[in-house]
Amino acid sequence: MAIAQLDRFTYSYPGAASPALRNVSTRIDPGLTVVAGPSGSGKSTLLRVFNGLVPHFHGGRVSGVATVAGLDVLATPTRVLARNAGFVFQDPELQMVYATVDREVAFGLENAAIPQREIAARVSEALHEVGIEHLAGRAVRTLSGGERQRVALASALAVRPRLVVLDEPTSQLDPDGAELLLAAARRATADGRAVIVSEHRLSRLMPGADSLLVVDRGCVTEADPAAWRPVAAMPAPRLRPPGDEAWSVSGAAVGFDGVPVLEDADLAGRAGEVIALAGPNGGGKTTLLRLIAGLAAPMSGRVTRPSGRIAYLPQNPVALLHRQSVRAEVQFTIDRAGGQEGERPERILGMLGLAELADRYPRDLSSGERQRAAIAAVLPGTPQLVLLDEPTRGMDLASRSALIELVSDLRDRGAAVVIATHDEDLQAALADRVVDVAGGRVTERAPHEVPA
Amino acid sequence: MRAETNHLNARAIAAWSAACLVVVLATTNPVYKTLVLAAALAALVAGAGFRRTRRLFIAAMLVAAFALVLNLVSAHLGATVLFTLPGQLPAIGGPYTLEALAYGATGGVTVAAAILAAAPFSLLLASHEVMDALPAALSRTGAAVAAALNLVPAVGATFVQVSEAQRMRGWRPRGPRSWAEVAVPVVLTSVESSIQLAESMEARGFGSGPRTHMSPVRMSSQDWVLVVASASAVALFALSIAAGWAEPWAAYPLLKAPPIDPRPLIACLLLFTPALQWRSRS
Secondary structure, eight states: OOSEEEEEEEEEOTTOSSOSEEEEEEEEOSEEEEEEOOTTSSHHHHHHHTTTIIIIITOOEEEEEEEETTEEGGGSOHHHHTTTEEEEOSOGGGSOOSSBHHHHHHHHHHHTTOOHHHHHHHHHHHHHHHTOGGGTTOBGGGSOHHHHHHHHHHHHHHTOOSEEEEESTTTTSOHHHHHHHHHHHHHTTTTTOEEEEEOSOOTTTGGGOSEEEEEETTEEEEEOGGGOOOOOOOOOOOSSOOOSEEEEEEEEEEEETTEEEEEEEEEEEETTOEEEEEOOTTSSHHHHHHHHHTSSOOSEEEEEOOSSOEEEEOSSGGGTOOSSSHHHHHHHHHHHTTOOTTOOHHHHHHHTTOGGGTTSOGGGSOHHHHHHHHHHHHOSSOOSEEEEESTTTTOOHHHHHHHHHHHHHHHHTTOEEEEEOOOHHHHHHHOSEEEEEETTEEEEOOOOOOOO | OHHHHOSOOHHHHHHHHHHHHHHHHHOOOHHHHHHHHHHHHHHHHHHHOHHHHHHHHHHHHHHHHHHHHHHHHHOOOSSOEEEEEOTTSTTTOEEEEHHHHHHHHHHHHHHHHHHHHHTHHHHTOOHHHHHHHSOGGGHHHHHHHHHHHHHHHHHHHHHHHHHHHHHHTTOOOOSGGGGHHHHHHHHHHHHHHHHHHHHHHHHTTTTSSOOOOSSOOOOOHHHHHHHHHHHHHHHHHHHHHHHTSSOOOOOSSSOOOOOOOHHHHHHHHHTTHHHHHOOOOO
8 A cells, every 4th residue: 555646647836847756656565765966856746745844845836646644735734744754854953943842843743733731742652663762851953963864854853744754854864874874764764654765875774765756857767776886986097196295284273263173183184185074963073164164263272374265165055046047157266256267157068067047046056056056156267275165065976076076186286285074985985094083182083195 | 921021012012112213203392203212222221231232223324323414414494503514505505593303313312212212122022922922813914923033133143244254255345236146145145034934834733713822921010110101101291292391403494402391390300200210131
């Protein structure tokens, strides 16, 4: 018996020229369903059909039939479907309503008017199911990203829905946090429940998958999960060895409001060298990047930087995007940077696979496309120092390969590159050195030879 | 939540805020208005600490200063001329009077007091505390309230992110127009954040019907003290107006000292109750 079913379902966002989902017919059975596909293909849109956010919250034109737990999605408001379809969003920051973990998990139960005497027991049960009983009573603001996502999953499970949907839930998590969340999602398939997970990094997920849906340009096809094979992004060969020291951090402490996040940080990078900053969520990677960029002043110690342009990609790509088109964003940076001779937006847009999206409004793009647009907006020309904060967030394999090629090109043109990333594939493909940033300390991993 | 935040509840704060607004808007007397402003400021400092209150206070004072200057420049009325600009100067020419200055200052105090009296909803309360305090009939409105309140801290965090990102792309503040490059993405990002919160709440069944509460909101004795003090302030001030104890004051045509009566004065002093009750959360 299918828990959810779509039959010739087509959907277009308001004002969109073409459908985001085209004639989709599929069924969701109990077990783990993985949804894969390139950025902007319609994965998030598909997932939002299952709880009615599409079309009830987003509007737009619909045809076809969608049912969840026997309810007609088009005739049932999202707030009613919520009792049958739990949802975990991509960004753990933007889905928390209450300030403490147990109240947060209880939110859906309160909305479903579960009697007060039952709520505490249901909250405990959900926390146990996800393996975070120890977090009960903790303030949400003190949790790591991984813990927050597990709280979000517990919140979804507490209502005991028949279907649980997770939309790229690990895109902002460190490897440990991602593994714990996905293990909890796999466990949630017990009791005949269906769990749908959309992800770009499938290697952790596929071994336990019961079915695989591939979304491409709004079309959905079913594939055999057993036939899936991991594909890693290939490193680009180095054309020249690293040069002289380009930047350095010496004995530096940095933090907020007089409280240090990092102490005694010592690190230096050379022109044409790529350093990856690894470590858990909240370990201080972003703070170190901001220190190198000059956005955070050292409380003690010294920082040196090259005299040329510094390109900085913040963790939140939308902080950059405010022009009317993706092309205008790139042109804006080129103009501000004084412009390299002959530099045109089309070069970097083409490298990042954004040529077709050049005239689109950046904030209308999918999260992965926004990420690429933000990268295109900061990396044109010839920056001397490139600082990227989680650049592969929400990116598919093709986009990550394009990013690797772009960064390799900058590296070979002499840019010093520092990347804060959880993405182990990216580290393997690009990093000359990997530095762990955790517990207030900066520690270099065992060095390996930098290829000449 | 009560155990965690350990302060007055949203309904009690709403009663106090409403009382402040009623008194400050009902009187023309600058002494009473200033007392309400002082009460609101004292309450915020007690509840949120000086550091968190400082920026808001400065913003409120800037708005008050704007009101003062606007009236001084535009209202060339009153008997006590401070100085005169040539009448040929468009808009700003004419006599500048002490009365216009006093009237503008009174207007500024009114606006600043209103801002500070409403500030506890964003400065002292989390959005869910406001939601919990809403009557059941307004539960749908709660989603909009939560999203709106979420916007306030989101704007501050986004401003830092956006200004840093734009600085790294070569942006430098050069006059008011240059700030559009920061202001536009700040507003867009903050609005998007609030919409995503609203989407999340909708997806979790908020507004589907009557809600239950894991920990029902209850009024403590301190909460009741504040509600009673606020209601008493409003009642006493209304009585003072009706009985003529709180005489109206006008800056024009000749500035004179505002009349003061102990009964409306006591009403204003009752609004200092939260300053005595609230513990700092900063």
